[in-house]
Amino acid sequence: MIRRPLVATLAGAAALALAVSACAPQDEDSGASASKSPASCTKDKLPLKSPGKLTVATDKPAFEPWFKDDKPSNGEGFEGAVAYAVAARLGFSKDEVVWKTQSFESSYAPGPKSFDFDINQISVTPARKKAVSFSDGYYNVQQGVVALKDGKYAKATTVAELSKARIAVQVGTTSLKAVTSQIKPGNQPKIFNTQIDAVNALKNKQVDVLVVDLPTAFYVTAAQIDDSKIVGQLPQTQSGGEVEHFGLLMERGSELAGCLDQAIGQLKSSGELAKIEQRWLTSSAGAPVLK
Known part of the structure; x- marks a missing residue:
């Protein structure tokens, strides 16, 4: 996706981009942790970077329609709203969510992360899953x-x-x-x-x-x-026919993955995620599928 915002000589960066986004065969261990039970997903049992706080990252500037007024903390825009909806499902109030800046291209680099999850229009690919973990998808992309x-x-x-x-x-x-x-x-x-x-x-x-x-x-x-x-x-x-989708990105092997999957599943089944998408993402009317 381009997005936002949208890094190395261009030739070198292009080669890296192709390698990262290529659909190479996936290891059995994708970096995701096992699903969590509802009891282990209560706020006081979550493996957080800062106790009692949910640390969420995104890029800067944070562009519309994903965020509003370049201010993720206002909870407006599609991803701003999704982040706070996920936080609420995990038991966090709005003032218990802390935002950090993380550039798009460095978010899926291997290594420790300073955030609990990153929400930044990051498409889930097998190559990226070798370096980081992802939640289930919260938006299917075209x-x-x-x-x-x-x-x-x-x-x-x-x-x-x-x-x-x-x-x-x-x-x-x-x-x-x-x-x-x-x-x-x-x-x-x-x-x-x-x-x-x-x-x-x-x-x-x-x-x-x-x-x-x-x-x-x-x-x-x-x-x-x-x-x-x-x-x-x-x-x-x-x-392989898999629909491209955005996922919440975590440090590889994060034990938070199962709880994020559970929260996203609840948002889907309740219809809340669909309502967020309807409110913040413009309808695709007027953009026909090219043959």
Whole structure:
């Protein structure tokens, strides 16, 4: 995904991004811990970085529609709302949630973490699961294609039509993988360190289209690039037909994983997660699936 925000020479970073997002065979041990019983998921029994506090990380700036006003602590925006809903299911009040800044590209690097979980539009891939643990998915992702309204590809209706386009993506995101595996452009996509750089490339007509996750595509067209439009969305698949999804990221082997899965499951079964998504993520109307 590109997202937000959206790191190393570009060539080196691009190679790393492809390696991280590739769907390599997965080890039997994915880094997730065994499920927890309801009793072991009570607040006083959770394995926390700071006793009595739930430490949550995300990137800065924290972009809409995932967060509101670059302020995760206000609980607004899709991921801000999800974080506090998960916290509530674990027994934490809003003032018991502590936010930390963690860059997207370093979040899934191996090693100890200073947070309990990171919520930052991080797609779950087998390669990333070799370094960190993930919760069950809280959002299923589709990739959106953005172009200028007067651009050459503004009226494209098929993936094949985009194969000759100059495409912008952010390094380290699954948008890059979607471009290379689904669009298969004749020219190498132009890879940028940040979302802003990728957005500016389209704005300045250095590229023909920008590929980002669909909710971000709505934000780009609404607030970042005048006279731009969503051309459409790519089919929602990964290699092997698995739907790409965002998960809460933890230190590998975190004993908190089962409790986060339980909280997300409760949010799904109660309908609360669907309501959060409906409120904060723009409908995909007007973004047809490209054939």
